Amino acid sequence: MSERFDDVVRNAFDFLGRSIDELEKHPKYSVIHFYSAIELFVKARLLKEHWALIVMKPDQADKAKFMRGDFQSAGLKEANERLTKVAVDGLLDEEWKCFEGLRLVRNQMVHFAHAAQGDGDDARKEMERIVADHAKGWFYLHRLLTGRWAKHFADYQEATQEMDGRMRKQTKYLEQKFQLLMADIAATKAKGSHFMDCPSCGFESFEVGEAVWVGVGRCMTCGFASPVLTLDCVNEDCAKPIPLVGGYEWCPECGHKYTPEQVESVLDDDDKLRRTDHHDPDDLSHAGCGNCDGYETVVPLDTGDWFCTDCFDIEEHVGQCDWCGGNSTHMPEETYLSGCSQCEGRLGHEKDD
Ligand SMILES: [Zn+2]
Ligand SMILES: [Zn+2]
Ligand SMILES: [Zn+2]
Ligand SMILES: [Zn+2]
Structure with missing residues (x-):
């Protein structure tokens, strides 16, 4: 099955390369190919769990047909749901929103005319939007390929670095916009802001x-x-x-x-952590993260907010799970039955018995 994985990943890199090559002359195809690449990388990760998971209806998956490429594959939404449920390695909230946004833009491009071609102001703005979208999509994808998913894409670290160089060059299209903003930035700096x-x-x-x-x-x-x-x-x-x-x-x-530990010690050394009372069990110094499922990665800040040293999610509240008694951010409702980011609740417990 690893040859199928390699096929998908090679295709994904091919689409990324095309999206860069086509940007200037065929911005519409650049957008379409960029999203295709994103979806293929997510599917490749899913393929590492089990081949049938990337088929739209896994219960009807036929291996011979799969090997021939004769099947309807799952979309981004299903792929991410399966990655989250089966592999507990799905997209973080911000990654999902970014990739889903790219999918919607791709659909618009497929169905409607686009304004990115030509020399006018509208074309320039549209081009800047595309480049900004792609920079952001690549930022999250690159972070996955070199971070959380790195061990699955270990053979492609060099290709990823090379692509990073090409993607970064592409942001030169934003140079003009940046130049126009320089005066604003200088004025904001003068008022005490930092960039x-x-x-x-x-x-x-x-x-x-x-x-x-x-x-x-x-x-x-x-x-x-x-x-x-x-x-x-x-x-x-x-x-x-x-x-x-x-x-x-x-x-x-x-x-x-x-590492998250290093991040915590930077905050500690700089007195950014709220001092907690060791004798008070309700005064938490650590909690779980409901965004990235990190264990005890959330720390209280001196501002009163809670901060995850792994995914950097900032939250106002930490809740307690009625089933496991653990504390974490993004605590869902009905924790007694379905549990929290750190447990599976009563239903999961009964399933194990
Ligand atoms: Zn930027
Ligand atoms: Zn450094
Ligand atoms: Zn987190
Ligand atoms: Zn729990």
Whole structure:
């Protein structure tokens, strides 16, 4: 089955390459191919669990037909649901929203005319939107391929890095927009704001707080917004101010690889954590994350918010599960029966008996 996996991944890279090549002359096909690539990478990951899972109706899956490529495959929604349920390795909320958004844009392109061709202002704006969309899609895809899904795509790390270089060059289309924003950025800076290189488009227009700061950064050029931790890189030889967009991300300056534990100690050293009372069992110093299912990765900030040192989700509340008694963010309703991110509730318990 691994040859089928390799076929799908090679196709996915091929579509990505085409989406870059076609951007200027055939923006419509660039959009269509970019989304196809995203969907193929998600399916390839699903294929690693079981081949029948990428067939639209797994109960009717026929292996001979599958090997011939004669089957209707699952869409992004089904693929993600199966990855989440079967492999507990689905897309995070922000990844899902981004990929689903790209799917909707692809559908519009297939059915309606598009404005990205030509020399007019509308064409330029449309082109900028496409490039910003693709930069963001690639940001999340790259993070999956080199992070959570890295072991499944181990043979493709070099291809991923090469593609990263090509995708980053593509953001040159946003240069003009960035130039036009420079005066605004300078004025905002003068009022005390800070800007760093955008993790998605690379331009220095990503507005963040200063020194060690947890919050949502926003890029004025490409519109990318994400919770970030800004800090001086912990690698002493680097020590540059950087934005980090996840607990397992790399320093964009020196390549130092972070861990959620390191993120927590940066927050601790900088007094960003709310001091908790060890003697009070209700005063939690750690909780589970309902976004990434991290175990005890959520810490209380001095602002009163809760922050996941793995997926960087910022939440106002932590809830308690009626079944396991554990505390986590995004606590669903009816936890006694169906459980939380850390347990399967009474129903899961009965199933095991
Ligand atoms: Zn940007
Ligand atoms: Zn560094
Ligand atoms: Zn998390
Ligand atoms: Zn629970």
